[in-house]
Amino acid sequence: MTTLHIVDDDEAIRDALGWLFQSRNVPVAGWPSAESFLESWRPDTAGCLLLDIRMEGMSGLELFDRLLSKGCRMPVIFLTGHGDVPIAVGALKKGARDFVEKPFNDNELVDRVIDALAYDAEQREREAGQAGLAARLAxxxxxxxxxxxxxxxxxxxxxxxxxxxxxxxxxxxxxxxxxxxxxxxxxxxxxxxxxxxx
Amino acid sequence: MTTLHIVDDDEAIRDALGWLFQSRNVPVAGWPSAESFLESWRPDTAGCLLLDIRMEGMSGLELFDRLLSKGCRMPVIFLTGHGDVPIAVGALKKGARDFVEKPFNDNELVDRVIDALAYDAEQREREAGQAGLAARLAxxxxxxxxxxxxxxxxxxxxxxxxxxxxxxxxxxxxxxxxxxxxxxxxxxxxxxxxxxxx
DNA sequence: GCGGCTATTGTGGATATCCGCAGAGTCGGC
DNA sequence: GCCGACTCTGCGGATATCCACAATAGCCGC
The missing domain is CATH 1.10.10.10 (Winged helix-like DNA-binding domain superfamily/Winged helix DNA-binding domain)
Structure with missing residues (x-):
């Protein structure tokens, strides 16, 4: 199982989510800001993203945009206490996998994350095949x-x-x-x- | 250009939307209830759907579900004054094309509808090709x-x-x-x- | 039972594809 | 200047594909 990346500037929430997912055997990495994740992100970073919308500095939405423009295809689940409909609709239409309001149901969130991780793994397998093909084409x-x-x-x-x-x-x-x-x-x-x- | 189907139990809104779209040369059909549209729907009904969520009788969401289970692939744009995030997210994840809150921007809505109509036309062209193929396979x-x-x-x-x-x-x-x-x-x-x- | 559809096989020849052998010209790097 | 690549071409033969002509046989419906 690949890693769930949690990006939230509230340490208490990161910790709580960390506990929740680790208790379900989902490997977790926490990031205190959009900037810190963006900096460490590499094209081969695998897993899925749990992204808070409202943060100090760069917002979750902006991080999403920047990742997209860098070619990131990782599934992204937005998490927010301040979601409104246009934001949610915009995020989903841009390709976000989900958009969840706090307070959320633990089990439901875990299920969605696990689905997203599985999706990412599948996706990467497909891409690996395509990479071999591209190499031969080259x-x-x-x-x-x-x-x-x-x-x-x-x-x-x-x-x-x-x-x-x-x-x-x-x-x-x-x-x-x-x-x-x-x-x-x-x-x-x-x-x-x-x-x-x- | 194929038809925009407006389903809303408020006659004033149907009329207003009818005027808006006809003034932009978009053919419109109005339906006073989910039931009335559902009854008249046929697999070859073309165009796109502008669907109010909250209506007397069957809701827009339920109409969407029923159409999906009948194999309807028409693009659906939800229109609502009472949207909340989970409903919007759920609708989009089920395949709705858009989810717009009232009050909306006229030009934006028209653009989205026109996009949806073009998408439907393309889709139907593809399916027509597939149908010919299926006939030959048979x-x-x-x-x-x-x-x-x-x-x-x-x-x-x-x-x-x-x-x-x-x-x-x-x-x-x-x-x-x-x-x-x-x-x-x-x-x-x-x-x-x-x-x-x- | 006869006619039509499907499945089967053969002969023989026209095309198309696959491949080794052989050679030749261009271009860029050492 | 030589070597390696990429490109180009011809010859001849082994396979494979395409096709017309011809024929046998089972099944189904009228």
């Missing part, structure tokens, strides 16, 4: 990439040769290099790889 | 379907023949029937069709 040359795109578009070799203004033999060579580098044996497998099929 | 025989699945899985004809315990020639026949019925010329195109690629 080894292709320009020409190989062009040929690959046309192959995946369903064109026959002779058509590809025409469109690129080169001989069929050359297309065949690039094609076989693509297959080798992408570790597939047929055009169909390649198509499935790139279109993200099962 | 014309396949058992055997053809089996062969198709193996082809799309990237198997060669000889392997398919082995797995199904039939001759290569028979596989070729089924394969060509599949291509004909699905209106594609190559295995790659077929794969793209079935995996829903661009």
């Amino acid at each position: 080894t292709l040359t320009q020409r190989e990439r062009q040929v690959m795109e046309l192959v995946v578009a369903g064109r026959l070799n002779k058509v590809i040769a025409d469109e690129l203004g080169i001989s069929m033999r050359t297309v065949e060579v690039h094609r076989s290099h693509v297959f080798e580098k992408m570790r597939v044996k047929t055009a169909v497998e390649l198509t499935r790889l790139l279109t993200g099929a099962a | 014309t396949l025989t058992q055997r053809e379907r089996q062969v198709m699945e193996l082809v799309v899985a990237g198997r060669l004809n000889k392997v398919i023949a082995d797995e199904l315990g039939i001759s290569m020639r028979t596989v070729e026949v089924h394969r060509s029937h599949v291509f004909e019925k699905m209106r594609v010329k190559t295995a790659v195109e077929l794969t793209r069709l079935l995996t829903g690629a661009a």
